[in-house]
Amino acid sequence: MGPQRIVCLTEEPTETLYLLGEEHRIVGISGFTVRPPRARKEKPKVSAFTSANIDKILALKPDLAIGFSDIQADIAAALIKAGVEVWISNHRSVEGIVDYIRRLGALVGAASRADALAMQMEERIATVRADAETLERRPRVYLEEWDDPQITGIRWVSELLTIAGGDDIFPEHAAMPLARDRILADPLEVVRRSPDIVIGSWCGKRFRPEHVAARPGWENVPAVANGELHEIKSPLILQPGPAALTDGLDALSAIVRGWSNRQAPD
Template sequence: MRSFPPQRIVCLTEETVETLYLLGEEDRIVGVSGYAVRPARVRREKPRVSAFTSADIPKILALKPDLVFAFSDLQADIAAELIRAGVHVHAFNHRDVAGILAMIRCVGALVGAGERAERLAASYEARLDEVREATATIARPRVYFEEWEGPLISGIGWVSELVAIAGGDDVFADLSGCAAAKDRIVTQEQVLASMPDVILASWCGKKVVPEKIRARDGWGAIPAVRDGRIFEIKSPLILQPGPAALTDGLDAIRRALALRP
């Protein structure tokens, strides 16, 4: 990093973009992921330089960033290429709610906004505690979260935690600690055997088609299918490990769990 705090930041995933905007540090951002949609104005304010597992390296280098935020081992090759080009890269690799809160605090510290980041993270912690307390005594539906339809992939760590905070029990909570999607693959038979009361689906940016879920062999016997409790949660709200998941994502889960047939 040539200076502190960094003046020209590229964000290769959505969660660091939203965090910088929430901290009032958006003027430092010079390039973003093509998936960045929060806040809405980011799409007209910032040039798009990457997808998730691919990036326009020449375009990024032309922006002369003094810091690039990346996420997960899936962006390791991008990070390595940028590092070889002399760019300072900070790669996050969190998969749970605690990691999201730590990311917010870390981003704040890296841009000289540590106090604001601490207040923001603390506000989320307080809200999570409030929701957890409010749902502590209600009946807990069994919840299947579907991250992808073929193969079927169950929910990742922070998603499973938010389901629990919202008042549900993730039927595949034992798999949620697996960072890699391939390790969270489940079969139609396993879902059928788990008999979830609610199905939440977010197909990584692809529109969820409830009819396809209902048509799966034998799934008519599943309470969630029988009772019409299949709900889509938009990917930007729940599949990025950042502020969106802790706010609008959590609220979407709560609404789905509260709806009755």
């Protein structure tokens, strides 16, 4: 049986439950949910990412609330004090996302379907990785999660970039789980590391390549000089759920492959 009335405080449990055919269990979702699109039409919105309408959630009489990371600790604490069972996941890697699919599926009695979905994701990853191995040269890539202050890419995005055939210029930052630990103390460090590609995924707002190109000292960065400034919408890559392993990985692969094709001699 498992929980019958689930509130999803972030997008990834909503997307996963819909993919598993268990959407009937969901009674409330995050206002930031965009996948699948029908969820926004079918389910009441009860939370943002760092805040939630606790009274509205309690009125839905949930038997489980699912959230993500320490950032939702206050929401989780309020719900626990009100007697709601809460699961806060904290996966930060590609392997962790795949495992999350399996764990969530088991939680709602859909373990076999979750395992099949996870295996499908693993096969997709293996295919993209094998395709990337045919590239003659791997680009150096600067992943930017926010612009002011400049925050480098989180671990699962960095790992997906590696799978797609690129190399993160700040791999040491990607290992840091908290955004504050990935803030660039010196923006000119990007210049010194000379990325071939810049990929922006600014959570909640549009990437502005013209602003990036105009940063002092950045004019000689290969990515700027060659117009290799690209955006991947944050819902595709910054949610640690299925979207990152599908459309997010595809978007990274397309950018890397496109760059590689442009390096080929005429």
